[in-house]
Amino acid sequence: MRDLIRICKSISDETRIRIVKVLLERKSLCVCEIMQALNITQTRASKNLRILKDAGFVLDKRKGSWVHYSINRKMPEPYIKMLSKLLKQSLNDDEGILKDKKRLSEVVKLGEVSKCKGR
Amino acid sequence: MRDLIRICKSISDETRIRIVKVLLERKSLCVCEIMQALNITQTRASKNLRILKDAGFVLDKRKGSWVHYSINRKMPEPYIKMLSKLLKQSLNDDEGILKDKKRLSEVVKLGEVSKCKGR
DNA sequence: TTTCTATATGCGAATATAGGCATATAACAT
DNA sequence: ATGTTATATGCCTATATTCGCATATAGAAA
Numbered sequence: 001m002r003d004l005i006r007i008c009k010s011i012s013d014e015t016r017i018r019i020v021k022v023l024l025e026r027k028s029l030c031v032c033e034i035m036q037a038l039n040i041t042q043t044r045a046s047k048n049l050r051i052l053k054d055a056g057f058v059l060d061k062r063k064g065s066w067v068h069y070s071i072n073r074k075m076p077e078p079y080i081k082m083l084s085k086l087l088k089q090s091l092n093d094d095e096g097i098l099k100d101k102k103r104l105s106e107v108v109k110l111g112e113v114s115k116c117k118g119r
Numbered sequence: 120m121r122d123l124i125r126i127c128k129s130i131s132d133e134t135r136i137r138i139v140k141v142l143l144e145r146k147s148l149c150v151c152e153i154m155q156a157l158n159i160t161q162t163r164a165s166k167n168l169r170i171l172k173d174a175g176f177v178l179d180k181r182k183g184s185w186v187h188y189s190i191n192r193k194m195p196e197p198y199i200k201m202l203s204k205l206l207k208q209s210l211n212d213d214e215g216i217l218k219d220k221k222r223l224s225e226v227v228k229l230g231e232v233s234k235c236k237g238r
Numbered sequence: 239t240t241t242c243t244a245t246a247t248g249c250g251a252a253t254a255t256a257g258g259c260a261t262a263t264a265a266c267a268t
Numbered sequence: 269a270t271g272t273t274a275t276a277t278g279c280c281t282a283t284a285t286t287c288g289c290a291t292a293t294a295g296a297a298a
Contacts, residue, residue, distance in 0.1 A: 001133060001136065001210060001213055001215065001216075004136065004209060004210065005131055005132070005133060005136070008127055008128075008130050008131040009127075009128075009131040009285095011127050012124055012127040012128040012131050013124070013285090013286080014120060014124060015286085015287095017120065017123065017124070030244080030245090031244070031245060031246095032243095032244065032245085040287095041287080041288070042244085042245070042246090043245095043246085043247085043287065043288065043289080044286085044287060044288080045245090046245060046246055046247080047246085047247085047286080047287075048286090048287095049245095050246080050247090062245095062294085062295090064244090064294095064295060064296070065242095065243060065244045065245080065294075065295050065296065066243095066244065066245085066295095067244075067245060067246090078208070078209075079205065079209070082201065082204075082205050083205075085201075086198065086201050086202075089197070090123060090197075090198070091120060091123065094120055096120065097120075128255095132255090132256080134256085134257090149274080149275090150274070150275060150276095151273095151274065151275085159257095160257080160258075161274085161275070161276090162257065162258065162259080162275095162276085162277085163256080163257055163258085164275090165275060165276055165277080166256080166257075166276085166277085167256090167257095168275095169276080169277090181264085181265090181275095183264095183265060183266070183274090184264075184265050184266065184272095184273060184274045184275080185265095185273095185274065185275085186274075186275060186276090
């Protein structure tokens with residue numbers, strides 16, 4: 001019960017839904033790519049990623065200075081699996097989500113030198 | 120986005136998950152049956168039912184003095200449909216849920232004259 | 239070492255949520 | 269009409285959540 005509630009709460013927030021939606025677009029993203037894609041502060045990105053991680057929704061992997069986050073596609077709990085699927089099907093016409101994806105493609109494509117020189 | 124968040128929030132609470140789980144056991148239940156099954160106050164039952172109703176998870180139907188609530192199985196939003204399915208598969212071994220179901224079967228079977236003379 | 243860059247986190251303020259008590263409303267019975 | 273039962277809701281308090289600021293930590297580079 002506790003787990004289920006934690007998981008549901010983790011996607012009951014607009015910022016975190018947006019994070020999941022951009023993560024579903026790529027194999028993995030580092031925090032600075034996510035904050036640029038969503039146009040949010042670093043604190044906000046980090047804290048919400050922590051919540052998604054604690055829920056089991058995303059995995060993190062340190063690579064030097066960068067931490068790469070990815071959707072947990074390996075051995076997710078059944079709840080996570082179903083909800084990832086739900087989110088994958090959802091909001092694909094949403095204005096805000098489309099903007100995030102657009103910014104994401106720009107950030108990842110151009111490297112965006114000012115921040116995140118990781119690519 | 121707003122709808123999705125409202126729906127996820129509606130099942131991010133133990134009381135409401137318990138309500139959905141007992142409602143999944145029957146065609147419909149009135150408020151007093153639900154409050155007895157979960158052993159909670161009337162206020163708590165009513166308020167949480169309202170939240171589930173606003174999310175589109177449950178339907179209500181007045182029958183005289185009683186209001187019968189049921190899972191929205193007719194034309195639920197895709198989100199609701201998937202999440203109902205998820206909840207149907209979930210927590211079937213959960214101690215608390217089993218207790219709720221046990222109390223439910225007693226309440227509905229015996230009529231429990233002290234409250235809810237609706238049956 | 240010091241100095242960057244990337245990320246995490248403690249604290250505090252604003253806001254949201256849950257649930258109790260009292261009360262309101264609705265339907266029915268007398 | 270009055271009373272009784274079922275349900276809903278306004279107000280209040282306790283608790284939780286979100287997020288910004290400042291700061292801490294971690295790794296790479298100089």
